[in-house]
Amino acid sequence: MSSLAAADSNATREPAKVIQPAWVRTMHWINAIAMIMMIMSGWQIYNASPLFNFQFPKSITLGGWLAGALLWHFAAMWILMVNGLAYVITGFATGRFRKKLFPITPGGIVSDLKAALTFRLAHDDLSTYNYVQKLLYAGIIVVGVVVVLSGLSIWKPVQLQYLTALFGGYDAARYVHFICMSLICLFLIVHISLAILVPKSLRAMIIGR
């Protein structure tokens, strides 16, 4: 805590801008750990009754077998849900979502996507997101909400049966849950690749600047 406070007081003295405030950094890394635990234990749970014609290699799963994986999944879910809820509330309350993520215009996405694919998209100002980033970051929050809601409908198809019905029933909710996991994994591939390509963005998520 004291090092965080020191970093903040430095920020007020020096002109260097805080790109990622402490609450974003804290919640980001808590989410990262919880999400990895959820995904790895989720793969083990999937293996008990696969939806498709494949299973995840045991070496990349968590829990050892179904019961262990379920214990991990239903423990990490609390971290994921509490942290995620706090993040969404703080994101709206502080106006960060509005400032950083909106508006998202189709024209902006098309031109920035073209620039990104030809490696001509600038990353000079990390405090401003381009339209591809806006779309991905807003999109992954929506996916995060859907993965939690579809997970709740699989966990409680009787007590939360109206939620389960919203996803088209128990069996359909399992597919929705799986698709959301896949989208999160795809996002992670892009997200981590770009953090490696633009290391100062990773630094900002660790020390804030």
Next chain:
Amino acid sequence: MASKRSFLIPGVDKRLLIKDALKVMPDLTRRRFISGGASLGALTLLTGCNVLDSEAAEGLLRKVSKFNDAVQAWMFNPDALAPTFPESAITKPFPFNGYYDVDDAPEVDGETWKLEVRGLVDNKKSWTLDELYQLPQVKQVTRHICVEGWSAIGSWTGTPLRDFLKLIGADTRANYVWFQCADKDGYNSPLDMASALHPQTQMTFKFGDEILPRDYGYPMKIRVPTKLGFKNPKYVISMEVTNDYKGGYWEDQGYNSFSGS
């Protein structure tokens, strides 16, 4: 090189050795439910500390599972009915499921079988199958959801458990109804009283309007559509109304005890 790989001890086939070793120690390995250190390796690397390969992690996970029991008991609405389906939605064939093959399923003689009643009840008399068949029965077409994730819709007919508990003068303020089964490994499972008193919780004698076949738990199954499949014991031989948590076949191995749907 190849011979080195396949023979750990000269002359002994490694695969056969492992097979034999597993036969000797199935229970011990199962009870350490977060076994498989290799699969935890990746996360250990990421977090930089070895928190996962410890008894402490296992203890913590068990505590969270107990907390999840309490959360689910709090979420449980005694009036919320499990969704019901038309007969046309019944899964055919309805899957057989157990920790043994269908050929090893218990074969219970209905002529001599008696349901034993124990614990906090006024009338501890045992019940023959004919006596139980005299009780009023209701049919339900509900979804069976397995802890593994798959589900199937079936048709179960029998006596609501709460009617039977009333009939035998059970103390419905007790914590659990604990069921024991005829399986070779002595399957058993505790059912919390709130779920036992749920209107759809049933002593099942028929599947698909026919006498419950051996595959699905002859002579009696406890159908609990508000619980995962493993909380629906088959081949039931006794029930005990008790305040004590007596554990269960799968519960003891790490499955969440409440496991409500």
